[in-house]
Amino acid sequence: MSVTVQHLTKIYGSQKAVNNVSFSVSRGEIVGFLGPNGAGKSTTMKVATSYLPPTSGRVLVEGYDSAAQPMDVKRVIGYLPEHNPLYLDLYVHEYLSFSGKLYGMKGLQLRKRVVDMVERCGLGEEQNKKIESLSKGYRQRVGLAQALLHDPTVLILDEPTSGLDPNQILEIRNLIKDVSKDKTVIFSTHIMQEVEALCDRVVVINKGEVVADDTLHNLKSASASSAVVIIDFEVAVDVHLLSSLPGVNKVEKVDVTLPHRYRLYSQTGVDLRPEIFRFAADRNLSLIGLKQEEGSLENIFHSLTQKS
């Protein structure tokens, strides 16, 4: 196990930010750490990076205890904090060298590594600028470059794509994918597509407690209590006719101006589509849309984090 969180509890004053959280991440895995704002994602990460001491429980990173052996933990972790704080008055190169020196790198090795990171993170054109003059996307790259500089085995990224535009999100995502081949990556987010695009596994946390820890596929199939098919007709169809189709449990008319859209619910595992197609063909209705709805991640997220 590369990162193991054991019964971690963190209390701020009287507020329990993290309550008895346990999960583990094995080497080479990319894990999405999901939860609504204020669920305790950042706090868990801060304890894992030895920034905050845990109230009880512990976090092991590559076998080192984050509270008892902070130096060893800090050496193997690359960390991108939330909001990506940077020294705005430094130049990109200067900042990366400073960061490298704190890991004890120096001389030619440091310079080569900085040049390498600048290239890898696509900072080539911006490398001689001050960080304050960079756009948000480039700042995020600088933050990532800083986290990757010392070639850590564990990467902890706290909302690496928050506040970026869709193109930048895609770029940062690809960058994370690219660098994460031989690393353990834990990243937090509340964007579902991100998890879908990057992760092997998801840990969902809500109000300081783990509510799900599974692969995406399992989560999706578990949450889909009913299969839904969305159909569009050119003309209005009687709802009762539709609900009389074999296998249909419930029919809902969806309010869109054009076309006439219906949602058909059935038992999981039943595919309604052939039946609907035959129904339309028999009655000579123009079926202009037919789509099976998957248990979407948003729904899973919603149902997991709204329960309590």
Added chain:
Amino acid sequence: MLQILAKEFSSFLNSLIAYIVMGVFLSAIGLLMWVFPETSVLDYGYADMFTLFSLGPYVFIFLIPAITMRSFAEEKKGGTLEILFTKPVSDWDIILGKYFACLLLVVLTLIPTVIYYFSISALGNPPGNIDTPGVIGSYIGLIFLAGAFCAIGILSSSITPNQIVSFILAAFLCYLVFAGFDSLAMLNVWSADALLIKQIGLLYHYDSLGKGLIDSRDLVYFISVIAIILLVTRINLGTRTW
């Protein structure tokens, strides 16, 4: 520690802070020593550097908090302290790095005033008639005093994310620790303990060094004060509550 010292110091040089501090200190002291008739050496009649060593600390009370106020406050506000604390450096490395960067700037600011020593020495009658050991002792005292002020400034900066609060707090504490105890001792309630109260303050030990006698007790006193203040800073930052 050295990496942090170097980074802090270069950020002094890259911003205007270093130049403004040096410029203001040297102009203020220069005006006081050579121009303003009330404190000018030329009108005073004695070839000594009393003005520099008696008024220098008061200039420091304003300047040193201005140097130190950003050290932790700015990083707290910007969140970069989290970056620093998650790098493999100890809290002491960070505190001492920042502390010595500030002290280095102050010492550099003091260096040009050595010229005054030679000017006054040449102006004396006969030339060279100046209390050299006294000057050396005073310089040592001034540097240790600056060291204590820097420590106070760093502590104040570690308490708050607001630079202005940090500045005001540091200036007040510097004044209190420097001259406050002396003034307090003058209250007519202490009787025999007045000297003890006086000895708690920095001024007593600073004056003692200024006489040209480098007493190890004074040095131990200054070093202890600095160490205690930095220790409080370390404890305060160790709680990670901001």
